[in-house]
Amino acid sequence: MAAPSARPPSLHTAVPAPAPLVVGDDRTVRLISLGGAHTDGLLTRIAGDIGEAVGAVEKFWGTDWDHEIVVIATDSQEQFVAQAGLAPDGNWADIAAVSVADHVDFAHRHASGQRMVFAPGAANMSAGSLRIVLTHELFHLAARADTALDAPRWLLEGVADFVARPPEPLPRDAAADTALPTDSDLDVAGPQRERGYDRAWWFARFVAESYGVDALRRLYVEACGPGHGDFDTAVRRALGTDTGELRARWAQWLTR
Incomplete structure (x- = not known):
């Protein structure tokens, strides 16, 4: 699911992140946990799949897109809605993840504050389903500066x-x-x-x-x-x- 623009609250609740990964065309992946019992496991699974996801996006879209990829794993639906900038009164129970940005400068093809935010339910997804969601949201991130x-x-x-x-x-x-x-x-x-x-x-x-x-x-x-x-x-x-x-x-x- 694409959410072109949203301003999240501060990430002061995040736990210390592991060292960034480097995948694909020299892209840095930053994995951020907002705490809880399942976020670390989810991020470990994402770390194992992100290289393949980057490859799939590059194959279709090319390599001219952001070289920093931020992934946030939330521990509650409230955290997910807030970090994703979704309407608090909306029905988002069937959404596993979103890709969002703070601002997009279309004239210079630059998106600031880009990140993928995963709902707590994503931790229960099968391996195949999680790979699909990760790659889907990564495409939105890659195409953001070229998407009205x-x-x-x-x-x-x-x-x-x-x-x-x-x-x-x-x-x-x-x-x-x-x-x-x-x-x-x-x-x-x-x-x-x-x-x-x-x-x-x-x-x-x-x-x-x-x-x-x-x-x-x-x-x-x-x-x-x-x-x-x-x-x-x-x-x-x-x-x-x-x-x-x-x-x-x-x-x-x-x-x-």
Whole structure:
């Protein structure tokens, strides 16, 4: 889940952090625990997976992004909501982690205060699920300075899942809805949000398989980058087609 801008409270409750890791294209990883019985174990697991996650993001997005990666493990839902800058009255129980920044300077392609914040429930995730969440949030961090604040959230999440999730067969009811995904699909916690994320992921897979992985990256830049135009224009520029043809091919892909 991407949260483009948020100002957290002070991290004065953090326990002493281990020495930073250096992974990938000379990137420094700082692991910060906010205390509790499970945060150290979670950060140890993240440390073991971060190199692979960096490699996956670099393979899709390139290497021109932040060289400092901050990971915060929280011990309570209250800590998670505060550190992530989420609305206190929101329903975030099904969110395992977010990637946030204090400020983004799009003119200079620089994001300050970037970090990935993990909810306490992330400690209970399977090894595979944790790797997916870590890589997903790392993509948001990598793309932050190239992602407009008003970018379509469904495409942000779909591309992040494309980078993070291994392909798997579509469910039998995938073609029950052949409309393009929308941001509203992600608004309601529970099964609707889960399905919304899946459909956004399927769409990214569809674009990569039908037009190429480079075309999917171009679509992200055209549809989500600072100063982006409307989605129809982004589709024409990135994919060389119109949204009518795109929707038809998308529906066909879902029913294959």
